[in-house]
Amino acid sequence: MTTRLEARLNHELQETAGLSLADYDVLVPLSEAPEGRLRAFELAAGLGWERSRLSHHVARMERRGLVTREDCVADRRGAFVVLADRGRTAIEEAAPAHVESVRHLVFEGLSSEEVTSLGAFTESVLRRLEAPVDDGGGGSTPSGPPTSGS
Amino acid sequence: MTTRLEARLNHELQETAGLSLADYDVLVPLSEAPEGRLRAFELAAGLGWERSRLSHHVARMERRGLVTREDCVADRRGAFVVLADRGRTAIEEAAPAHVESVRHLVFEGLSSEEVTSLGAFTESVLRRLEAPVDDGGGGSTPSGPPTSGS
């Protein structure tokens, strides 16, 4: 279900403003940041993305004129991702319809209690995902130290 | 959340039996089908996949010896996807741990009413996704017959 939902939202954004869902996810925090700039690692962490993914994605977005990259002077290893005019325009045009679409497809007809319990559910799954991997199926190792292998 | 959940399940399957989640999804219906054979279009429809996606994926799985393709004699346009021995072995080895993993990560601690209402939620979203796209943002078409076009 979530796969199809994302596909649908992706297509709507594509037709509305020529953005993918991933583009949208990148543009939102940028548009809310002071001066439309964020350090790459902060952006990646906020999105829960790998650095590498952000780097590739920003490269593609840069080619399309949605964002720019700038070197960071304070920490010369670092880089900023900066919202470009085209990016600002695109996100401002896309946002209202996208928000309404999510409301309609996902939240319509849900009571606020249902929304709350849905939120609690996703939180509980996320907690279990953060928890250390306890090997799931093997079963035969009683309680020894984790085998470092493979 | 679903993205991370899928990533986790994907990794566990990979380490358990060298399968991706998509491989698993293909192998399950095959292993339940008579003689381990299904027409490609049935398999695709059952999975909710595009034909093209299935074709690419089956090609990769065939290289790894998990499935085979056979021409259909009754309808010479068609093709069967056939479960190979390696595929049968892989799915039988992977299934128990995978099922347990899903149970643990997703359903653990949920009451049966919560499971029911979660199911109802996903169904209602799916229904809205099936429903004709009503254009979301434009708003200027009053109420005419649905435009037949794309």
Next chain:
DNA sequence: GAAGATTGAGACCTCAATCTTT
């Protein structure tokens, strides 16, 4: 022409290696 299937191009994501700076 429509249905079943395949193919190639392009976008996307992950992993491991790499480079620079701290």
Next chain:
DNA sequence: AAAGATTGAGGTCTCAATCTTC
């Protein structure tokens, strides 16, 4: 050595042709 970031390779998915058969 560790942190920030980039790069290339390889797997994956979508879209738009294409091919064959109905």
